[in-house]
Amino acid sequence: MRRRILLLAVILLLCAASCRRANRPASAAAVPRPSQYELRLGKEVYQSYCIGCHGDSGAGDGFNAFSLDPHPRDLGDPAFQKGKSNADLADAIRRGGAGVGLTSLMPPWGHTLDDRHIDAVVLYIRSLRR
């Protein structure tokens, strides 16, 4: 009897050990990188709505930039990127410049874009950091 139990226990242990090892999920970084799809969507939104003033690379040099005073923000500027959280950026996009105490030349997009699009474009703006 004791032998049987022992045998069973050994088999169980072996199985459990192998299963545990095989199925432990790979440890990931704390903050996930945005999926390719989100970046693609963000780029699509950026190129539709933002590029005219903020420019292809986000440097604030779009073709409409020269007619604007104050000048459009250089979105690639590392200091700017560091100083703003994703929520700050989303808020400025949603409520526009006037909504966050800046110029009304930056329009509010909250009625035009879904939250999802705004979040995606924020992720894309992050990728423009120089």
Place this chain on the structure above:
Amino acid sequence: MTLRRLFAFSSLAFLIVLAFSPVKNALRPYRALQRQFRLEGIARASSAKASEMYASRPIAIEQIWLPELNDRVDRCTTCHLGVADAAMTSAPQPFRTHPPTFHTPQDIQRFGCTACHGGEGLATDQADAHGTSPDATTPILPTDFIEAGCGRCHDADTVRDAPMLSSGRALMVKSNCFACHKARGHEDFRADAPSLDTLPTKTGAEWLRRWLSDPKAVDANATMPNFQLTADDIKVLSHYLFGRTVPPQLQHAIDLAGAEPPGDSARGKTLFAESRCISCHTVDGKGNGSAPELGKIASRASRGWLIAFVRDPQAFYPQTRMPRYSFTDADVRDVVAWFEDELRDFDAPANILVPLRVNQTFAEKGEKLFKSAGCFACHGGMKEGERFGPDLYGTGERKATSLDFGKRTDLPRTLAAWLTAKISSPRSFAPGLKMPTFAFDAAQKRAIVTALLAIPSTPVPEAYHSAPPQQAAIVPAGAVGEIMSRYRCLSCHQVGSRGGDISTAPLTFEGSKVNRDWLVRYLAVPYSIRPIIAERMPVLKVSKEEAALLADAIAMIYVDPSTPDDPFAGRPASDRDAAEGERLYTTFGCRSCHIIGKNGGYYGPPLTETHARLKPGWVFRFLQNPQRWRADVRCPNYGMTDTDALRLTAYLETLAEAPAAGKVAAK
């Protein structure tokens, strides 16, 4: 004693076998994962209650059952426990929250997982569920091509939030894939390729040789793929093409045009620029690129052919998208004179436009090749039923084991790899394959493979099927219809669900948008409404009578019933309303995109002449919701109140200055 030992041993063996099943069940990988999910949850829980919820989660198989989607059962959420759990955004896989999409997280219970992602929904083991082995029936869609999942239910050419799928579908149409391949929804496809009837008087043997060797090398805008023809193939094809009979009327027109006196090249240059030919064509790469490059046009086509063609392109090729400009005979001579002076290949040999003396034996061989290579699929009225390429039905569900990899032993045995190789170098699989080689770049290949992977073998059930909303496309018959056809309005403008996308202004509700008198003036002499857009309305030299007829028809037919004629409802706006509107114009920052007077941005149309151009009812409705008529309108929706929209309309209606078009365009 031996018997007893035997008995003991067999009962032990029996017990082990008996114990195996529950042990195996207890050790299923998902159970370990679910226990781990508890820990992940507890670590991330923001409250004691949430923590308790994770801790008390039962260890059990989770599933989504979709009776209306062919009784689909998806057990993916057995391991992917956090897909709809916002606390799991930074959790390791398989627990991570699903990235936000149009359908997630709110629709997960409605669509399940495999409808979009593929994979084996019933499996609870990773390898089986993801279908990683080559003989898997439904392998999971690689994330590179994830938008193919959208396309399995969504039939529209442009699917919202699926940019890669949409561009793949557009590319397949532009590349004439459906000329050879059958595919659902493209049964009536006709390739947009020119008729070859007038080729013998159009070009020369040397030009044709260059074109047939590599169309893209001759013209970057070419949609014709490379058929990888041998020098012999090209020779016999040339003899066949130069041996074709030119329709007598066209031959006559070309001969007469060729004998005309020389034109004024300088005047032709101005005319060419004014006419905005590069709204469709390119010159040295500058322009829209949906029509042929003209930088070397005089070394591509003979003078007589060019003159006759520009005068009446539709006689040469009834399907052409090119309008028949109301040029005078001298206008066309002048433009072609400029082509001959400037737009030619200065390095080309002198014989580039010398036609071929046809050898009948070669021509007969060439005719056979024209058929066997499938040239007629694009260049000669292919009918449904004759399409010889493999059906594309079910492409997205083909099993990797059923694919013929031929010589391509280098490829991973997956459908995506096979499709990518097929559209990259179709002839590398086996000798004698017909499919020509297209010059797609990496992004275009990904887009097309996405579109191909989206083609299911059987359409999804009606409850899940999403067809594009069809908008009525009214194109009047009679005199107006003839004018619209002559000037090919629909090559650039949309009317309902029909028409091209070169113009940003659909005509569907144009009658409710612009004033009739303004439109008459505009049609006669179009100017740039949005200076930043390179594709401008061509100056078609529309006569005053034609312009009036068109404007009347547009005012009558292309009307939006929901747009009021008088947004002020009989109570005219006061000066105070207009003053309030002007204040709103500043508050909303409209001037960042629009010019009034001298100040403002270049993004939207100048508003200086609003009163003359736009109807107040339309302005009012536009301000309420700019995306109402066209989803991709860039003007933001300010969510303004009706009162504000009315005040702003009142202000814009006070702007009645004559257009400063010349100045704006010159700036």
